[in-house]
Amino acid sequence: MNENPVALLPELLLLGSAVFGLLLGAWTPRRHQGRIRWLATAACVAGLAATAAGALAPPQLVFGASYAIDPTTTATRAIVLVATLLAIWLSADAVAGHPREAEYTVLVQLAALGAIVMGGAQDLLLLAAAFLLASVPLYALAGWAADGRATEAAMKYYLSGAFTGVALLAGVTLLYGAGGATGYPALRVGLAAGPAAVAAVGLVAVLAGLMFKAGAVPAQFWVPDVTDGTPAPVAAVVTTIPKIGALVATYRLLVEAVPAAVVDWPLLVAVIAAASVTLGNLGAFFQTSVQRLLAYSTISQVGYLLMGVAVAGRSTLALPGLLFYLAGYAVTNLAVFAVAAAVPTARTLDDHRGLARRRPLLAASLVVGLLGLVGTPPTAVFLGKLTLFTAAVDGGMAWLAVLAVVNTVASVFYYLRWIAPAFAAPDPEHPLPGGRTPVATTVAVTAAVASVVLGIAGGAVLPLLGR
Amino acid sequence: MLSLIVFWPALVAAVLLCVPARVPPKVFVGAWIAASLVDLVLIGVVWVGLPAGGGYGFEERVVWIPTAGISYHVGVDGLSLPLLALTGVLFTACAVFAWRETRRVKAYVTLFLALQAVSLGLFVALDLILFFVFFDLSIVFMYFVIAGWGHGAAARGAALRFFLYTFLGSLALLLGFILLFLAAVPHTFDIPELVAANPLAGGGLYSGLTLLAIGVGLAVKTPSVPFHTWLPPAHTEAPATGSAVLAGVLLKMGTYGFVRIAMPLLPATWRDYAMVVVIVGVVSVVYGALVALAQTDLKRMIAYTSINHMGYVLLGVGAAGLVAGSDEQARQLATTGAVTQMVSHGLITGALFLLAGVLHDRGGTYDMGAYSGLAARVPRFAGLFVIAAFASLGLPGFSGFIAEFQIFTGALGAAPVPTAVAVTGIVVTAGLFLLAVQRLLLGPLRVPDAPGTPRPFPDVRVSEALAVVPLLVLVVVLGVVPRVLLDVIEPASRTLVDLVSR
Numbered sequence: 023m024n025e026n027p028v029a030l031l032p033e034l035l036l037l038g039s040a041v042f043g044l045l046l047g048a049w050t051p052r053r054h055q056g057r058i059r060w061l062a063t064a065a066c067v068a069g070l071a072a073t074a075a076g077a078l079a080p081p082q083l084v085f086g087a088s089y090a091i092d093p094t095t096t097a098t099r100a101i102v103l104v105a106t107l108l109a110i111w112l113s114a115d116a117v118a119g120h121p122r123e124a125e126y127t128v129l130v131q132l133a134a135l136g137a138i139v140m141g142g143a144q145d146l147l148l149l150a151a152a153f154l155l156a157s158v159p160l161y162a163l164a165g166w167a168a169d170g171r172a173t174e175a176a177m178k179y180y181l182s183g184a185f186t187g188v189a190l191l192a193g194v195t196l197l198y199g200a201g202g203a204t205g206y207p208a209l210r211v212g213l214a215a216g217p218a219a220v221a222a223v224g225l226v227a228v229l230a231g232l233m234f235k236a237g238a239v240p241a242q243f244w245v246p247d248v249t250d251g252t253p254a255p256v257a258a259v260v261t262t263i264p265k266i267g268a269l270v271a272t273y274r275l276l277v278e279a280v281p282a283a284v285v286d287w288p289l290l291v292a293v294i295a296a297a298s299v300t301l302g303n304l305g306a307f308f309q310t311s312v313q314r315l316l317a318y319s320t321i322s323q324v325g326y327l328l329m330g331v332a333v334a335g336r337s338t339l340a341l342p343g344l345l346f347y348l349a350g351y352a353v354t355n356l357a358v359f360a361v362a363a364a365v366p367t368a369r370t371l372d373d374h375r376g377l378a379r380r381r382p383l384l385a386a387s388l389v390v391g392l393l394g395l396v397g398t399p400p401t402a403v404f405l406g407k408l409t410l411f412t413a414a415v416d417g418g419m420a421w422l423a424v425l426a427v428v429n430t431v432a433s434v435f436y437y438l439r440w441i442a443p444a445f446a447a448p449d450p451e452h453p454l455p456g457g458r459t460p461v462a463t464t465v466a467v468t469a470a471v472a473s474v475v476l477g478i479a480g481g482a483v484l485p486l487l488g489r
Numbered sequence: 490m491l492s493l494i495v496f497w498p499a500l501v502a503a504v505l506l507c508v509p510a511r512v513p514p515k516v517f518v519g520a521w522i523a524a525s526l527v528d529l530v531l532i533g534v535v536w537v538g539l540p541a542g543g544g545y546g547f548e549e550r551v552v553w554i555p556t557a558g559i560s561y562h563v564g565v566d567g568l569s570l571p572l573l574a575l576t577g578v579l580f581t582a583c584a585v586f587a588w589r590e591t592r593r594v595k596a597y598v599t600l601f602l603a604l605q606a607v608s609l610g611l612f613v614a615l616d617l618i619l620f621f622v623f624f625d626l627s628i629v630f631m632y633f634v635i636a637g638w639g640h641g642a643a644a645r646g647a648a649l650r651f652f653l654y655t656f657l658g659s660l661a662l663l664l665g666f667i668l669l670f671l672a673a674v675p676h677t678f679d680i681p682e683l684v685a686a687n688p689l690a691g692g693g694l695y696s697g698l699t700l701l702a703i704g705v706g707l708a709v710k711t712p713s714v715p716f717h718t719w720l721p722p723a724h725t726e727a728p729a730t731g732s733a734v735l736a737g738v739l740l741k742m743g744t745y746g747f748v749r750i751a752m753p754l755l756p757a758t759w760r761d762y763a764m765v766v767v768i769v770g771v772v773s774v775v776y777g778a779l780v781a782l783a784q785t786d787l788k789r790m791i792a793y794t795s796i797n798h799m800g801y802v803l804l805g806v807g808a809a810g811l812v813a814g815s816d817e818q819a820r821q822l823a824t825t826g827a828v829t830q831m832v833s834h835g836l837i838t839g840a841l842f843l844l845a846g847v848l849h850d851r852g853g854t855y856d857m858g859a860y861s862g863l864a865a866r867v868p869r870f871a872g873l874f875v876i877a878a879f880a881s882l883g884l885p886g887f888s889g890f891i892a893e894f895q896i897f898t899g900a901l902g903a904a905p906v907p908t909a910v911a912v913t914g915i916v917v918t919a920g921l922f923l924l925a926v927q928r929l930l931l932g933p934l935r936v937p938d939a940p941g942t943p944r945p946f947p948d949v950r951v952s953e954a955l956a957v958v959p960l961l962v963l964v965v966v967l968g969v970v971p972r973v974l975l976d977v978i979e980p981a982s983r984t985l986v987d988l989v990s991r
Contacts, residue, residue, distance in 0.1 A: 342556065396656075398629055399622035408618070409557060412667045427664055431657040438632075438652060442645055445637060481554035 024084045029076065029091055032069035032099050033138055036106075039065030040131040047124025055123040059110055062127045066107045073099040077486075087205055088145035090274070097345045097487050098141030098270045105262050105352040106134040112360040112465040113255030115458075126166060130259055132159040137267030140235070144278070146194045146204040146228075149271060153190055153231055156264050157183045164260065167253050175251030179260075182234060182244040190231025196224030197279075206279035214281050222285045228275065229290070235268035237261065238324040239297040246305070249317030254366060257313055258359030261320040266348050269327050273344060277334045292332040292422050299325030299429045306436045310370050312362055315436060316355075319395060322433060323351055326426055329410045333417025340417065342487040343409030349483070350394070350402025350476055357391035357469035364462035368454065371440050376448025384463055385444050387470035392437040394473045397430055402476035409484070490547050491563045494531045494573075495610040498524055498580075502602035505595065514594035518587050521598045525581035525605070532577045536977070539570055543980035545615070545681070553616075558670060558677040563613040567981025568748050568828055571974060572741055573612045575835045578963065579737040580605045583730040586843050586956035597638060601730070604630040608738045612745065617666040617678040620750070621659065624710075627739055628655045631731070639726040640849075647722035654719035658709025662746070665702030668695065669754060684753045684988065692757040700758045703751050704766075710743030711799045713773040724792035725855065729846020732788065736795050737839035741831045744802045748828065752806065753988040760989065763810025764904070770803030771907040778917035782924075787848065787855045790925060791841050794881060797914055798834045798889075801896050802827045804911055808900035812990050815903035820990070823899025824982035829974060830892035833880075833967065837889060840877045840960040844870065847953050848929075851946050852937045857925060862934035867948040871930045873957055878922040880964045883915050888967035891975075 027034065043058040050057055073096055081092035089095075109130055117123045136156025143149040161183060165176030198204055200220040201212030213221050234241035249257040276287050302322030309315040330344030361384055368374050378385035394401035407430070414423040448454065476483065501524040505517060539546045545564035553561045565573060583601065590597060604627060611623035628651075636648035670676050672688040672695065689696035709716040724732050747766075752759050759766075777797030784790035805827030809820045847870060849855055864871040880887035893915065900908045936946050949957070967974055 427660045484556045
């Protein structure tokens, strides 16, 4: 049995930095709490280095074959760590000097750890544990602001999470019963011979939990309330980091543990994808609150991502497309949330009038971010969409690709509803409030640039993600 | 070389972005003019160096995203070079015309330079995804031009409609590209490789759906009836230079797509559905002309004549696919005519929109009823307008005649009835331009006044004349000595006709 802890270095670094950061925070005066952020940054950078080093080793299964360290896990680690770095810094202006500054950073790191472990889990029990690790810190984070709206958001998030978490555990039990194993390879063999109906019910229940983490239909009800009810930095974390883990976990579970002959999961996932894309878009159409609009936008983005899961194993482009889209989505979504975090008082679309005149760099990042989410070349999401659309047609789901194309056009409408006021003349009666948010602005620009660079350099990145 | 032509304006734009906005506006416009002139010289070098026997010249190919079959592949041939040159000329004209611009000049100039880069890039792209990248970015930049410098509040709505429509078109196009990509073995987005492989030579449903997706995508941009409804508001609300670029360059991206992608890559299906293209073209011709006749707004009228003129292009490329019932020479003539029409329409309509901008600058409105008898007050404007109008209606001696004559001659044998119907479009266009000339220039003098005081109504200024006159000179040169252009187009159209009939 391979129990080499060095193989888990990125995970251990995150865990160590979270625990040590919590202790350090308790002994640090409030004005010096920024240290914990630097500690977390060091852990993430070291984790990225360890990830790169680990990518050179051949794929392996560690700890009783429960955890896979392969290119997929490597990609998950890299995406989550970069997203964590961006998220920690885009919140720097908002949390600096806050009484619970250290807790914020620690919770983000624990949630990131949960997301990575979800992505690498090769065993149902580890998946269930990772689900809890990815969820519980985020419930606390949702209530971090401790005002009325945040409390409501945390409550709603917790209740949905508890409900779907129980479903996930029940599903794990059923799958174990049907397949006689919890490790994915053995489970696959067991399920092929076991009762199909039990396996189907169990799979649906597990997917309920995973779709909750991903914020996809039908477990999307918490997304708008949590995203709109929490400060932008918290919303950024909640709508980005858990999605990465959940989608990779879904991919791994379906491809490696559930034979499509027993349960027709491609169709199931395709229907979820179609519903997420469409309902997310319809919900976003006439929103006036920036964060509520973004919440629905993230629901529709998950739908595009699920296309890659739906054709998993039937197109060679499915996995690289999914991972690349995840990377593109993470930086682009964080760029947009960083803009929201940089103008914390502008909560509605109209509040952003005159942004281009007052803060041109921020407005430019906003345009790159929003058009990036649409899938305008040459941003990363465009290449992600291109590969996933191609994978969908290639995998025999052309209808899904057509639906996604129609939805992409529809999405332009509501993203432009935010861009248009940002470039309109300032409203003399309600000028855009000032306030210095240099760090969030820097993060917004960095993430926007990263989304373009990732799109142009896709040729170098894409081969690393495939099998 | 081609990369330099494409990225030079982008480079200049990047440099200008670093210049503070306090610098006098003339510096920005001057830099734009200089950059455009340099680009024109480079395009001239390419024109001279184009291989005489057909085929691509100045090819460059760099691996970009090999796993997805995408490469950075550019090159020119007789189909793309005239449009590349047209783009260079029109942007230079717009740069000169913008000399007197005062509103947020830094953003305006950088935006136009970016638009110039992507427009040039589109016409040299030899990879479907590269083509799509430029196609999509042209929409984004044009959206900001219309929304940012358009006339008033309606501009934002028109810009949104423009974005949504053409974005829908571009995504339909992307779907078609994906279908082409998957059909080829090995999978590739490279246009010359796809032409050589001819993966969909058998036709059939898959090929038909591919052509449908690509055809709809290009038809929206062209635009042809029934996908044209975004065009009139976009033109009416855009600034003069924006309209000139939109009509002169962006519409050509649609028709160029037909000759570069749809015809050579889907020859069998193109032949099957060529009559549909011909009919859509003829409907656009007649509908565009009739609706233009009913307009009182000058810019809307010119916009609808664009739909009419693009209809001729569709008639030409459609006729090139009607292999039965026509000989090769006729189809070649129709193809050459279609490409010539693209160039000719770009020059003429560009000039017309700039002149409409001159009028709006003086009178503040495009309503033709508000003006009368301008010939006496502003003779230079009247002269230029009459030349542009006559060129647009296809009078011999101008480039439009050469183009339309070739299209009609080429199409008549294969599609006699549609061609005959299309000729009526010429008559209607002639009528509407004469009517416009009569309303604007003749009769008693009447110009719209500012409230209280009479508005000064000066004649065409030097910068405006320097922008418009070269365009009209080119129109006349191409009308009198068309061989300059036809010698470049004909080898390429011969190749294209061979590819379609294989």
